[in-house]
Amino acid sequence: MPAVIAKYDVKAILNRLGIEKVNYGAFNGEWFGNGKKIVSVSPTNGEVLAEVIQADEEDYEKVYEKAREAFEMWRMYPAPKRGEIVRQIAQELRKHKDDLGALVTLEMGKILPEGLGEVQEMIDISDFAVGLSRQLYGLSMHSERPGHRMYEQWHPRGVIGIISAFNFPVAVWAWNAMLAAVCGDTAIWKPSSKAPLCGIACIKIVQKVFERNNLPPAIMSLIIGKGSEIGEKLINDKRIPLISATGSTRMGRRIGEAVGKRLGRTILELGGNNAIVVSDKANLDLALRAILFGAVGTAGQRCTTTRRIIAHRDVYDKLLDMLVKGYKFVSIGDPMKPNTLMGPLIDKAAVENMMNAIEAIKKEGGEIVCGGEVLKGEKFSTGTYVTPCIAKVENHYDIVQSETFAPILYFIKYDNIDDAIKIHNDVPQGLSSAIFTTDLLEAEQFLSAVGSDCGIANANIGTSGAEIGGAFGGEKDTGGGRESGSDAWKGYMRRQTCTINWSKELPLAQGIQFDTGE
Numbered sequence: 001m002p003a004v005i006a007k008y009d010v011k012a013i014l015n016r017l018g019i020e021k022v023n024y025g026a027f028n029g030e031w032f033g034n035g036k037k038i039v040s041v042s043p044t045n046g047e048v049l050a051e052v053i054q055a056d057e058e059d060y061e062k063v064y065e066k067a068r069e070a071f072e073m074w075r076m077y078p079a080p081k082r083g084e085i086v087r088q089i090a091q092e093l094r095k096h097k098d099d100l101g102a103l104v105t106l107e108m109g110k111i112l113p114e115g116l117g118e119v120q121e122m123i124d125i126s127d128f129a130v131g132l133s134r135q136l137y138g139l140s141m142h143s144e145r146p147g148h149r150m151y152e153q154w155h156p157r158g159v160i161g162i163i164s165a166f167n168f169p170v171a172v173w174a175w176n177a178m179l180a181a182v183c184g185d186t187a188i189w190k191p192s193s194k195a196p197l198c199g200i201a202c203i204k205i206v207q208k209v210f211e212r213n214n215l216p217p218a219i220m221s222l223i224i225g226k227g228s229e230i231g232e233k234l235i236n237d238k239r240i241p242l243i244s245a246t247g248s249t250r251m252g253r254r255i256g257e258a259v260g261k262r263l264g265r266t267i268l269e270l271g272g273n274n275a276i277v278v279s280d281k282a283n284l285d286l287a288l289r290a291i292l293f294g295a296v297g298t299a300g301q302r303c304t305t306t307r308r309i310i311a312h313r314d315v316y317d318k319l320l321d322m323l324v325k326g327y328k329f330v331s332i333g334d335p336m337k338p339n340t341l342m343g344p345l346i347d348k349a350a351v352e353n354m355m356n357a358i359e360a361i362k363k364e365g366g367e368i369v370c371g372g373e374v375l376k377g378e379k380f381s382t383g384t385y386v387t388p389c390i391a392k393v394e395n396h397y398d399i400v401q402s403e404t405f406a407p408i409l410y411f412i413k414y415d416n417i418d419d420a421i422k423i424h425n426d427v428p429q430g431l432s433s434a435i436f437t438t439d440l441l442e443a444e445q446f447l448s449a450v451g452s453d454c455g456i457a458n459a460n461i462g463t464s465g466a467e468i469g470g471a472f473g474g475e476k477d478t479g480g481g482r483e484s485g486s487d488a489w490k491g492y493m494r495r496q497t498c499t500i501n502w503s504k505e506l507p508l509a510q511g512i513q514f515d516t517g518e
Ligand code: NAD
Pocket: 163, 164, 165, 166, 167, 168, 190, 191, 192, 193, 225, 226, 227, 228, 230, 231, 232, 235, 246, 247, 248, 249, 250, 251, 252, 254, 255, 268, 269, 270, 271, 272, 302, 303, 304, 403, 405, 431, 473, 478
């Protein structure tokens, strides 16, 4: 058990991470900031953690300029050597895992094992990137012209922008930044202003590694500011060839439009509306555990949170019964405490959103089966703690079609597997999906071209908690980008096709004759 679980001292944790009472929100090798001050308040107990002086538009220019300068050298630093730097970053992250995990919990509100798990993901993607740094392979092709060689190679793209959401305040940056680093890009990170200290702590950890190696720390820089100001500056900047953005579909549409207009590239990781199909041939005990974690984990604030259960009519009542019983055992409270399974929502606005959604469910004819209350009393004085909710609904309700970022689980009935898949796909989003069944044919159908239309599709495991080894992302309103494992690195590089003529002739392609008359 990490020491911080047994006994935690917030000041000591912040201190060890280099977080001061007042911090600057821009970093380009130096820390500075001339924008408005924001206060980071823990949703767990309302305690002020620290303050941050955000960046203004002029600060943005200073950050960009150093990131550009750093790119000039970093792109010529051999990729395996870039990997060595990322290896050292992974070591630093290991050293700071307990403190950084605790900060995630304090600032964002997810339970400590999830906070620590997030830092573990950072370590894992860093290790992955180290291996990748020796495997940025291109293909070689046979030229149709004699005495010619043709191949493709991958070059660094430039200074890229990373925009992240509040709910994964450290891991999402690492998924992007570590791949970008081995690919030879430098990155400007704009984290969510709801979790600014996590951003500062991460950059302070990597800053040491760059300085120790006499490299420009602006290889990984930071800019904290409002989405509508600093975010807009970043996405409209023609000098930034790639924006990788994680957040709501509304934000993604805006970014897609702005970056598309200037023909830049995007990786968009947006909202989900993830479902689990539970067949009449499912192992219900397995399904129960997966649904509980998927729906209640991170207080329903994961992009991969299980939001809909599509249950076969023969197991619908039994499964619902099992879940209602399971929900009673979900201990809600201080996410730093060892036995807590569900912490608070990020802020009161999120609670209000959840309450509005519950009203909408009732208005559209749905039935609240359990939960959905705001917890009161001294322990819950922040007003950010709720009970997780289960509701019987129809898939076509407006409220079911949209993502409410809170622990509300919709229960929907189906008759046969074709019907289940149709209901499953009949939402605008397409991130994560699962089927629980022991019937091979059903599982294969769900994973086939006529099955789930999501970027992630599982059989007999839930929707939540993807591994870093696979490419992560979704379809439709989820945006269509891919991050993390597999060949997602290709998004961070530019492909170049090269042909070398080593003959003494100049044959044209497709046999074209184009004589000069000589
Ligand atoms: P959000 O959309 O409110 O904000 C996300 C980020 O975008 C923040 O840093 C914000 O400042 C920035 N932003 C907002 N408007 C901008 C603009 N015009 N230009 C540039 N940047 C702008 O999202 P949130 O509330 O922080 O996070 C929750 C959402 O994120 C949910 O919808 C969730 O599903 C989604 N999410 C998706 C994934 C995924 O991988 N698919 C992962 C985590 C979260």
